[in-house]
Amino acid sequence: MAEGPKKAIRRSTFMEVPYLSDPHRNLMVDLTSTVETRLDSQLLPCTLPENVRYFENQNGTSHATLYLRSGISSSPLEEILTVEICSVLKDLRPLLTSELEKIDFLSGIWIHSELPTGGELNITSLAMYLNSSTDAPNFTMDLILSSPTSLILYLNLLPRKDLVLHPDYLNTFYQDTELETQRQLLDKIPEVRPYFSPSLYVRSLLSPTAIMVRIEAEAAERMEEIIREHVHPVAKEALRIWMDQCACVKREVSQTERDYLRKRDEVVKTNTIEADLASSLLRLFGPETADRVQAAIRAVYFST
């Protein structure tokens, strides 16, 4: 081949990252484009600098692409309007941003790393967070392949309220949506086992229908088959449920509830970056790159 994967990844957009198996890439491309097609009008373009959209470590063994799109209604007015008319129109913002605009941000990250053991680590992640105009759950999905035959799958409609205190919320978004059917479909595959994250905080984010499993296949071909035949349709259906019954449904949210949602979302975002992402970035890319990437993520996560 004239071009190595490193060169290929530099030129690539978020969805053209090499290294992944076809079924894995197809899953990520399908889900990302399904969301972007449906919610495009609510999303600003990705404005990340080039050295955050793609980054690697010093010796070139780890590569990653990051993709972040803020929701229109979650972004500072300056990003949408010129500074001159910004102050005049500030009070009119509720009229400018439609009630339908509920997206806080869409985030995608794909990481590839050559392991010292000779193996390869591939992580792909897709998340859509809603803003405080709705209390509906967020969508998060991570696939962590520590080898071509070993996958950890995390697929969660992340609750934005304390489910114990709000059984009606549990019924609306988890019972009535029949998300449990999807969890059970995957649970039937012989290679699928429940997985317990070493982070108790990550566990506490799991809804009662969350999928947190380890899949160990005998061969790479079987893993590809499992992703294509089982993981993909389950993830697609969970995404459809999220779009139809969470992201695009109008909810009555009082000002007190909005303040509560903002605070709770902030704790989740902070802990997700600090407890979960920070250590991986530091380990795989070193402190300088990790800091730069985290700063860029924080700028989008905490833009409101």
Add this chain to the structure above:
Amino acid sequence: MAEGPKKAIRRSTFMEVPYLSDPHRNLMVDLTSTVETRLDSQLLPCTLPENVRYFENQNGTSHATLYLRSGISSSPLEEILTVEICSVLKDLRPLLTSELEKIDFLSGIWIHSELPTGGELNITSLAMYLNSSTDAPNFTMDLILSSPTSLILYLNLLPRKDLVLHPDYLNTFYQDTELETQRQLLDKIPEVRPYFSPSLYVRSLLSPTAIMVRIEAEAAERMEEIIREHVHPVAKEALRIWMDQCACVKREVSQTERDYLRKRDEVVKTNTIEADLASSLLRLFGPETADRVQAAIRAVYFST
């Protein structure tokens, strides 16, 4: 034997229920008496009427004993003081009830039922709830044996705050207490598999270190061995952690937090009775007995 088990159960106290295997009974007796010895000064005697302490269904195929002890500081003053001095001393209550009295109630229920299929169902449950003077977790443990070789074990330090919003609470009661070690000990037993309750509400009550497993043994002897060698020590250690690091630790709780805890606890109790216990009681004992028992439970659960 001159006496059948039915006669034996009528005479028995809570901890002398027949039908259970020795290791299962020993576990329940050990845990209950450990708690009662340590926290006896905080507990009132069980004042349930005879037909609630023991009850059965019409054709005598289902039997149960119920045991409820209110915490001193959670009980109406009338139960502690004579009516005459009650009104005078009402305002002095905070001085009368020590800061150390944190127990809301201790509850135990043991159910035995002959199944239409010819098998036997044995359920034993032990729970200690704390009152709103502390935000520390409650202790709950259920063993559900649908046959001598099939057990569902639920062992949970039930969080009393939204863990997602309060990572410090998660650290104090779940990370620093190393409860996860106990979960992992059981997880290593070959017959142990994660179990998913059909009730999403029950799942939402689980802490990140909760044990919710199904144990399928090849023979009754092996199940007895697993309960004796593995379940018993793990449950005992979880109880020790709960007593040392939850029930007997002073926590600063503001009035606002107390109101919140009272409300959240009430939702949990209501749902535990209605979603979880009510259907079992109705199915096994019929509507009249189920109503009587539930009323008695409600009287203790909601006495404050």
